[in-house]
Amino acid sequence: MTPPTPHPPAPLPPCKTSKGEPWLAALLVTMILGCRTAPPPPPVPAARQQAQLIAQSALALSQQANWTAAEREWARAADRFAALNDRVQEAVALHNLAQAQRQLGRLLSARDQFERAARINQSTGQTNAWWRNQLALVQLEPDLDPPVSPAPRLDALSSLLPALTDPRLRGLFLNDLGRQQLRQGEIPAAEATIRLALETFRAAAWPAGVAAATANLADTQLAQNQFEPAYASWTTALRLFEQAADLQGIALAMEGLGRTRLAEARNLPQAEDWLRRAARGYHHIHRTLDRIRVLESLFLCLQQQQHPIVFVQQELAEAHESAAAFWEAAESHPRALRHWQAAASLSSDISDAAALDRAQAGIQRCSNP
Amino acid sequence: MALQDLTPQLRTRLSRVERIVGVFVILAAMLMMAGFIYYLYATAQRKGWFVTKVTYHTFVDSAAGFLVGNPVRLMGFTAGEITKILPEPPETYYRNVYIEFVVREPYFGYLWTDSRVRVASADFLGNRFLEVTKGGASGKRVQATYRYNASGELEMWVDPDPENNIAGNVFQRISELKSGTNEFKGYWLIADESPPLTDRLQTMVTNFSQALPAVFALTNSINNTLSNSSRTLVRLEQILENLQPAVTNAVVITDHLTNPHGSLGQWLIPTQIHARIETALVSADSTVRTAETNLQALSFNINRSLDSIAGITRNLRQQVEANSLLLTELSQLLIDADDFVQGLKRNWLLKSAFAPATNAPIESLLEPAAGRP
Numbered sequence: 238m239t240p241p242t243p244h245p246p247a248p249l250p251p252c253k254t255s256k257g258e259p260w261l262a263a264l265l266v267t268m269i270l271g272c273r274t275a276p277p278p279p280p281v282p283a284a285r286q287q288a289q290l291i292a293q294s295a296l297a298l299s300q301q302a303n304w305t306a307a308e309r310e311w312a313r314a315a316d317r318f319a320a321l322n323d324r325v326q327e328a329v330a331l332h333n334l335a336q337a338q339r340q341l342g343r344l345l346s347a348r349d350q351f352e353r354a355a356r357i358n359q360s361t362g363q364t365n366a367w368w369r370n371q372l373a374l375v376q377l378e379p380d381l382d383p384p385v386s387p388a389p390r391l392d393a394l395s396s397l398l399p400a401l402t403d404p405r406l407r408g409l410f411l412n413d414l415g416r417q418q419l420r421q422g423e424i425p426a427a428e429a430t431i432r433l434a435l436e437t438f439r440a441a442a443w444p445a446g447v448a449a450a451t452a453n454l455a456d457t458q459l460a461q462n463q464f465e466p467a468y469a470s471w472t473t474a475l476r477l478f479e480q481a482a483d484l485q486g487i488a489l490a491m492e493g494l495g496r497t498r499l500a501e502a503r504n505l506p507q508a509e510d511w512l513r514r515a516a517r518g519y520h521h522i523h524r525t526l527d528r529i530r531v532l533e534s535l536f537l538c539l540q541q542q543q544h545p546i547v548f549v550q551q552e553l554a555e556a557h558e559s560a561a562a563f564w565e566a567a568e569s570h571p572r573a574l575r576h577w578q579a580a581a582s583l584s585s586d587i588s589d590a591a592a593l594d595r596a597q598a599g600i601q602r603c604s605n606p
Numbered sequence: 607m608a609l610q611d612l613t614p615q616l617r618t619r620l621s622r623v624e625r626i627v628g629v630f631v632i633l634a635a636m637l638m639m640a641g642f643i644y645y646l647y648a649t650a651q652r653k654g655w656f657v658t659k660v661t662y663h664t665f666v667d668s669a670a671g672f673l674v675g676n677p678v679r680l681m682g683f684t685a686g687e688i689t690k691i692l693p694e695p696p697e698t699y700y701r702n703v704y705i706e707f708v709v710r711e712p713y714f715g716y717l718w719t720d721s722r723v724r725v726a727s728a729d730f731l732g733n734r735f736l737e738v739t740k741g742g743a744s745g746k747r748v749q750a751t752y753r754y755n756a757s758g759e760l761e762m763w764v765d766p767d768p769e770n771n772i773a774g775n776v777f778q779r780i781s782e783l784k785s786g787t788n789e790f791k792g793y794w795l796i797a798d799e800s801p802p803l804t805d806r807l808q809t810m811v812t813n814f815s816q817a818l819p820a821v822f823a824l825t826n827s828i829n830n831t832l833s834n835s836s837r838t839l840v841r842l843e844q845i846l847e848n849l850q851p852a853v854t855n856a857v858v859i860t861d862h863l864t865n866p867h868g869s870l871g872q873w874l875i876p877t878q879i880h881a882r883i884e885t886a887l888v889s890a891d892s893t894v895r896t897a898e899t900n901l902q903a904l905s906f907n908i909n910r911s912l913d914s915i916a917g918i919t920r921n922l923r924q925q926v927e928a929n930s931l932l933l934t935e936l937s938q939l940l941i942d943a944d945d946f947v948q949g950l951k952r953n954w955l956l957k958s959a960f961a962p963a964t965n966a967p968i969e970s971l972l973e974p975a976a977g978r979p
Contacts (some may be wrong), residue, residue, distance in 0.1 A: 277952060292968050299971060332970035354970070369970040376975050412974050438974070449974035456977075474976075489977050527977070 245600045259490055288317035292330060299333060308337035325366070328357040332370055333566070339373075341372055342567030344381050348374065355491045368394075375413045377418070382572055387417055404441035408434050412450055419457055428457040448477035448486055455493050464501040471497060485527075488518030492531050499538050509538050516552070532556060554583035554592055574603035654710040658760055659686065660752045661708055661792030664723045664736070665694070665701035666799050671727075671734030678707045679737045685713035688736065701799075706791060707736060714752050715739045724799040730807075738795060751793075762793075 281289070295310030311334035318327035335350035355370035371394055378385040391414055401407055409432035418427035431453045438446030455470035471493040478486030495511030498504050512535040519528035532553045539546045561576035581596035612620065650656055666672075669691050678686040690706035711719060718741020728735045741751070751765045800806075951960045 277948070296968055296971075326968070329968055329970050336971050366970055369972045373970075373972055409972065409974055414973060446974045449976035452976040486976065516796075572718075 247594035269449040284317075285321060285323075288314060288326070289322060291317055292326070295330070295333065299337060302340070303494055304337045304340040308334060308341060311337055324357050324361045325363055328361070328363065328366055328370075331357070332366070332373065335373065339377055339380075342563055342569060344377060344569075346566075348377055348381070351377065364401075365403050365406060368401060368403070368410075372406070372409050372413060375417075382569060387413070388421070395413070404437055405443055405446065408441060408443065408446050408450070411437060412423070412446070414452060416453060419453070419460065424457055424460050428454065428461070431457055444477060444481055445483070446482065448474055448481060449476060452486070452489055452493060455497075459493070459497055459500060462500070464497055464503075468494065468497045484518065484522045485524060488515045488522070488524070488527070488531075491515035491518060492527075492534070495531075495538070496534055499534060499541075503524070505538055505542050509535065509542070509544075512538055525556055525563055529553065529556045529560060550583050550587050551589070553597075554580050554587065554589065557583065558592070558595065558599075559597075561603075565599070565603065568606075570603045570606040574600060577603060654686075658668050658711040658714075659708040660711075660714045660760070661689075661706060661790065662717070662723075662738070662795050663704060663791045663793075664795050664797040666703050666705060666725055667701050668799075669693070669703045669705075671732050672705065672736075676735060677734060678709065680709070680713050680716060681740060683713065685709050685738065701797075705736070705797075709738065714959040717793075717795070718742060718751050719793075721795055723795045724795055725799040727800070727806075735795075 291310055291414045292314040295307055295314050298307035298310055300306075311330050313528065315327055315330035315334055318324075318330055331354040335347040335354065338344075338347040338350065351370050351374050355367055355374070358364075358367035358370060371390065375387040375390055378387045378390070378513075391410075394410060395414075398407070398410060399540045411430055411471060414433055415427045415430035418424075418430055429486060431450055435450040435454060438450050451470055452474040455467045455474055458467035458470055471490050475487065475490035475494065477532055478490055491511050492515035495508045498508030512531055516528055516531045516535060519525075519531060532549055536546060536549045536553065539549060540588070557576045557580035561580060564570070564573035564576065575597050577599035583602060584590075584592035584596055672688060674688055674691055676688045677684040678688060680686075686707055686709040688705060688707045690704070692704045692706075694700070694702050694704055717738055720743065721741040722739050724739060724942055725734055726737055727733070751763055752760055755761050755763075761959045950956050
């Protein structure tokens with residue numbers, strides 16, 4: 238059997254004539270001459286670049302919740318932008334400086350910075366930035382000592398709302414308005430406002446806003462003793478916060494789930510589990526005041542189950558000590574005094590002499606600052 | 607037209623032309639023959655056709671970069687060429703490739719038992735060459751080589767020194783070669799094989815790319831350090847400004863002290879203590895002299911150390927200069943690549959393929975509030 242003879246190679250196709258190619262050449266020439274590569278962007282002046290670098294560094298520190306360093310860097314950024322006469326960026330830096338100060342407990346200084354930023358934004362016509370300043374003040378004022386009601390500011394802002402086009406800012410305003418209504422006991426109105434905020438956030442496709450509004454909605458439902466809807470809303474909020482990896486939000490939703498079960502007086506072991514996890518979450522992210530609130534709920538939960546409470550009392554005493562130190566560092570002595578007194582009372586209950594000594598020393602310091 | 611048809615004058619002229627043409631053709635043929643002979647001679651010289659060639663073989667891991675006919679070098683001379691490249695059987699326990707090569711006279715006289723074959727990279731394209739090293743580098747005597755005997759015949763010679771432990775093995779090997787039917791392969795030289803330059807460059811580039819994150823991390827650390835240093839300097843400047851009044855006060859105090867009537871010496875040193883101070887100063891003077899001697903010795907030693915350091919740095923500089931071309935080329939390559947990519951990013955056709963700038967303008971931070979009001 239002979240091997241098959243290989244086929245001769247196929248002849249090459251004839252070369253195309255150049256009759257059809259002039260249009261292609263014309264197109265190429267048009268594209269080459271008609272389109273031009275963009276020139277490189279002009280170099281940014283060194284002083285401006287340095288200011289932007291400081292602002293970037295401050296932003297990274299804020300995102301890492303390193304508030305002490307963030308405050309220092311935002312202050313530097315504000316100074317640099319002021320020296321460059323960049324009023325818009327100066328206002329942004331002042332606003333973010335105020336946010337850092339708020340986290341550090343220096344609420345009065347934070348309020349001053351927010352107001353400075355608002356004045357600059359008003360003079361430069363930065364409407365959206367001005368709204369952010371106002372809404373930050375709305376969030377800050379109830380935390381002042383003594384608390385300031387944000388109602389007048391919200392009323393003033395309500396008249397300007399039709400001109401506000403940014404959906405996120407609209408959602409933020411409605412969210413804060415709903416919280417204020419909830420604070421004032423206008424619960425049905427609060428629920429309606431927060432539902433509106435939720436829809437606005439959904440339309441703006443802002444997951445953080447949707448999660449926060451869902452949590453606030455759960456709070457209004459819980460205030461109306463609608464336990465099952467509240468539990469479902471807290472579960473939804475927990476899922477949303479988990480998707481965003483928002484540690485504070487996750488702890489908040491766990492706390493809400495625990496509080497709902499506790500208020501319902503149903504499945505108290507589950508409530509205890511949620512509250513313990515929330516307390517651990519707050520402890521992990523150093524939210525001492527929130528941790529105290531959760532531990533107080535846990536205290537009630539354990540009492541209702543007639544379980545030992547001494548460990549929660551120890552944790553509460555420790556949390557009050559931390560909170561007192563926090564307010565002392567922020568030079569807010571009346572608040573520090575209240576926490577030292579609570580810590581002393583708890584330390585006395587659990588017979589912790591060392592903690593009691595520390596608390597009494599703190600009381601003395603804050604009584605005569 | 608036949609020759610006899612021509613006139614006698616024409617015939618005479620034609621026969622003279624024929625002679626000239628014949629002489630020219632003969633001369634041309636002789637020149638061509640001489641050229642050919644010279645070419646043959648030159649080729650024979652180059653290829654070593656008329657000189658004695660002896661055979662060696664070696665084993666390497668890879669035949670990459672080798673071809674039959676490639677030169678074999680010795681001390682920078684072309685001493686021979688590769689004659690055979692064969693793979694070893696699959697079950698071989700040593701190296702994978704057998705290479706046989708010849709070495710021309712007189713170069714084989716340099717190759718002794720302790721000669722080695724060095725496999726080196728010839729260029730950046732992956733070519734390699736064999737270089738045999740001169741024997742005796744190990745400090746041992748000649749143990750075995752090729753040489754001419756008394757009757758002028760080439761033989762495989764072994765040092766008959768009884769202390770030479772290797773002699774017995776070599777004798778046995780020669781007898782095996784002579785009695786066996788295998789093809790004669792000559793002496794076996796052990797090869798020191800280094801990977802091709804391209805492989806080493808690849809490894810170097812891999813290491814370089816692995817080291818790049820560390821370099822970037824280092825630059826970040828340096829940046830942080832510089833930022834911290836600048837902050838420290840600012841604080842230092844503030845401290846210095848605060849120190850300014852204290853320095854001014856100190857100047858005023860020292861002005862008072864220089865006044866003979868109010869000087870510190872008159873307050874503190876009574877007359878009777880002065881003599882003791884003189885004695886102490888004499889002792890201090892001798893101590894200072896001793897210290898000066900010691901310092902001279904110390905400075906002499908430091909000078910020697912500095913000389914050594916200068917030698918080290920000179921060597922380092924030579925190393926850096928030797929490799930400067932490669933580093934410069936790599937640096938230029940990186941710069942050109944960056945330039946090219948930056949150009950692509952701005953190109954009207956391609957700029958959409960690149961992500962937009964990530965440094966968006968910074969906005970005021972405001973998170974939606976949640977939790978118990």
